[in-house]
Amino acid sequence: MNKAISTRLTFVVAILSLLIFIILWQVIAQQGLLVKNFPGSFKTIGSLIWWVSDPFFDNGPNDLGIGTNLLISLRRVLIGYSLAVLVAIPLGVLMGMSKLAQSSLNPYVQLLKPVSPLAWLPVGLFVFRNSEITGIFVIFITSIWPTLINTAFGVASINPDYLRVSKSLGASKSITIRRVILPAIMPNILAGMRISMGTAWLVIVAAEMLLGTGIGYFIWNEWNNLSLENIFVAIIIIGFTGFILDQFFGFLQDKFDYSI
Amino acid sequence: MNKKSSKISTSNENYSHLELVNLGKIFFKEKKFIDFRSKGNRSGFEAIKDINLKIEKNTFVSIIGPSGCGKSTLLNLIAGLQAPTSGKIIIDGQAIKGPGPDRGVIFQNYALMPWLTTIQNIEFALNTVFPAKTNADVKERARKYLRMVGLEKASNKFPKELSGGMKQRVAIARALSINPNMLLMDEPFGALDALTRSYLQDELLSIWRKNKVTVVLITHSIEEALLLSDKIVLMSSGPSAIISEEISVDLERPRDREKIEQDPTYLKIKMRLEKHLLRETRAVEEVT
Numbered sequence: 001m002n003k004a005i006s007t008r009l010t011f012v013v014a015i016l017s018l019l020i021f022i023i024l025w026q027v028i029a030q031q032g033l034l035v036k037n038f039p040g041s042f043k044t045i046g047s048l049i050w051w052v053s054d055p056f057f058d059n060g061p062n063d064l065g066i067g068t069n070l071l072i073s074l075r076r077v078l079i080g081y082s083l084a085v086l087v088a089i090p091l092g093v094l095m096g097m098s099k100l101a102q103s104s105l106n107p108y109v110q111l112l113k114p115v116s117p118l119a120w121l122p123v124g125l126f127v128f129r130n131s132e133i134t135g136i137f138v139i140f141i142t143s144i145w146p147t148l149i150n151t152a153f154g155v156a157s158i159n160p161d162y163l164r165v166s167k168s169l170g171a172s173k174s175i176t177i178r179r180v181i182l183p184a185i186m187p188n189i190l191a192g193m194r195i196s197m198g199t200a201w202l203v204i205v206a207a208e209m210l211l212g213t214g215i216g217y218f219i220w221n222e223w224n225n226l227s228l229e230n231i232f233v234a235i236i237i238i239g240f241t242g243f244i245l246d247q248f249f250g251f252l253q254d255k256f257d258y259s260i
Numbered sequence: 261m262n263k264k265s266s267k268i269s270t271s272n273e274n275y276s277h278l279e280l281v282n283l284g285k286i287f288f289k290e291k292k293f294i295d296f297r298s299k300g301n302r303s304g305f306e307a308i309k310d311i312n313l314k315i316e317k318n319t320f321v322s323i324i325g326p327s328g329c330g331k332s333t334l335l336n337l338i339a340g341l342q343a344p345t346s347g348k349i350i351i352d353g354q355a356i357k358g359p360g361p362d363r364g365v366i367f368q369n370y371a372l373m374p375w376l377t378t379i380q381n382i383e384f385a386l387n388t389v390f391p392a393k394t395n396a397d398v399k400e401r402a403r404k405y406l407r408m409v410g411l412e413k414a415s416n417k418f419p420k421e422l423s424g425g426m427k428q429r430v431a432i433a434r435a436l437s438i439n440p441n442m443l444l445m446d447e448p449f450g451a452l453d454a455l456t457r458s459y460l461q462d463e464l465l466s467i468w469r470k471n472k473v474t475v476v477l478i479t480h481s482i483e484e485a486l487l488l489s490d491k492i493v494l495m496s497s498g499p500s501a502i503i504s505e506e507i508s509v510d511l512e513r514p515r516d517r518e519k520i521e522q523d524p525t526y527l528k529i530k531m532r533l534e535k536h537l538l539r540e541t542r543a544v545e546e547v548t
Binding site: 164 | 339360369
């Protein structure tokens with residue numbers, strides 16, 4: 001099939017399915033087929049337009065614009081995530097290069113990785129006595145494992161030819177790490193960073209329900225207001241933001257794809 | 261003996277550049293936790309043993325043997341990429357302790373860094389070996405060696421955009437750019453098609469004629485060894501491979517690919533090599 005036609009067809013199908021979804025949702029809600037007072041799609045879209053048309057108002061912590069809340073969440077994620085990456089990459093390189101580091105650190109990684117990061121929330125609150133720092137701390141713990149594990153795996157499975165070239169030229173360890181190992185494992189690091197970002201974005205919503213402010217707290221607040229349509233607005237915005245973040249890493253991964 | 265001055269003095273015809281003395285390599289199995297308590301001698305795989313060889317300066321030597329005979333191990337030892345279990349490697353009168361820029365290594369799979377362009381791959385080698393050189397110097401020198409292998413136009417291409425033959429030419433340029441005394445090649449043309457291989461063999465010969473270096477080539481192709489070498493070293497089948505024979509190839513240079521095949525000396529050596537390789541390969545295949 002012609003490529004231009006097939007692209008247009010995909011677009012038409014997507015629009016059609018969206019329309020059908022919106023209409024079905026409206027009908028089901030209006031008829032009370034699910035539960036009573038379930039908000040319909042029209043009401044939700046109306047709310048969405050209302051929130052998006054003035055996103056940055058500030059009437060105190062319990063009445064913030066959705067854009068303001070989104071920026072608060074994004075700031076927490078970005079700080080915690082960046083700190084995690086700064087720790088995870090050097091530590092991962094160390095674990096990949098040294099058997100000693102690998103065997104002494106791996107037990108902790110394997111033990112802590114499967115724990116829900118929310119379990120650290122009380123620990124953070126106890127230590128920092130500050131909900132802002134605790135949020136960042138939880139995101140830090142969340143983000144560290146995928147990047148750490150992917151980096152260590154990348155180093156351990158690096159093409160030995162690159163290392164042999166470096167060694168045969170008499171390159172120092174520092175040159176080998178900076179100019180051979182790090183560029184060689186860039187695809188692994190980015191894959192890890194992508195997973196880390198995805199998980200961080202999942203966790204921040206849950207964490208903020210307990211912390212106050214942020215898009216997660218917005219959801220909790222609207223639940224207290226029994227305003228389900230506003231929760232749907234938040235879900236749409238969270239999903240869209242997560243999608244954009246993921247696409248950004250997808251773009252970076254394409255840039256650093258060395259394969260043929 | 262002075263290491264530096266030897267680079268200039270080539271007058272002594274019998275000057276031995278590289279000397280292998282009782283060289284042996286055993287690969288030991290990695291110690292598992294359970295082995296810590298067990299005493300006694302560790303068992304291992306002996307790849308090569310008692311290798312004694314002298315290679316004269318600026319000669320072209322091929323090492324040939326059945327597959328799995330430890331040819332690559334031998335080359336890795338000379339390159340300093342692995343340490344021998346026993347024996348010594350002497351270059352210009354001094355025992356080597358590890359890798360060094362006096363030896364340029366060329367690998368079968370080209371080993372170009374895929375994140376660097378052609379010229380950056382050469383610049384990486386130059387920057388590593390000559391950290392004091394200015395960027396302009398490095399660039400100029402890298403360009404010169406790319407020109408030498410006829411790839412100046414591909415200088416800003418990435419390895420994935422090049423054919424196998426082009427990649428290996430870049431690898432040759434990279435190995436020579438650091439001005440080594442010795443070129444160590446591990447089946448460099450093994451992964452190429454027959455036509456490209458012939459082309460690169462001719463290219464290598466003309467480069468070797470211009471840049472006087474000692475070449476040690478690992479190959480499993482009898483024709484390649486005969487076309488290129490001054491001396492062919494035959495290895496026995498592994499494990500515990502030894503050098504079973506050294507054959508001088510007294511054929512006049514430059515050698516013509518077509519004419520050489522009519523030469524009685526060529527045919528005599530070829531027959532001898534074939535017989536040897538067949539016998540050793542049979543030894544490998546019939547053991548299992």
